[in-house]
Amino acid sequence: MGQSIAHSDPPERRTILRRFLIALEGALVASAAGDKSIAAPLGEFARLTRSIDATDGWPDRKVSPERLPVCRFWESVLDAAVGGPPEPLISALRQLGPSLSWTQNPNYRRHPPGPGFLDNYGYAVIVGPADGPPAIAVDPQLALGVLLLGPGTHYPRHEHPAIEIYYTLTSEGEWWMGAGPWRREPLATAIYHAPNVPHATRAGSSPLLALYLWRGDLATHATLFPDR
């Protein structure tokens, strides 16, 4: 864990990353138009996404990307997403896949919330600050990447000071926030979590894939409620 990305930084990967970021910005803008209640935070994330310098690669490229047990679902979750509204995001993610370095919140590694959780949970940073987990590109203001959960996995109540957007790339997941209730969110839905609002996620019978974006306090990891 905590190693860096082995690849050189070929122009093709920068091109794919730019394409991914353009698609992501478009998805955020479209979501803002469709849900006025979260238009302001989505607009701010879209602005920050637009400002990312895709050529600002990760400084240390000597070590191979990390893989985790949950990566066994990567190909199938992408296959399941083909044909949906976020197709440009999915195709870019498929191409970025070999460069993704997977990691886990150290708080969860110390105190896993369930016996199989660490085999069915992981995230990979695509763009993030230089002092965070390895990413493909560096940005000091924003962290974004993918969250992958195995089928039936419950990612229990947690909170963090960062402002967060999730963007669903699968359709069976259930999401909970604040006072609840649990709600199933369709494919290509933006979900906003204000700083320190408790939230949770459950995968359905198939793996769950979502993009996440953080701004604000990027250094403080999420804390599960049982740890408080």
Ligand SMILES: [Fe+2]
């Ligand atoms: Fe979160």
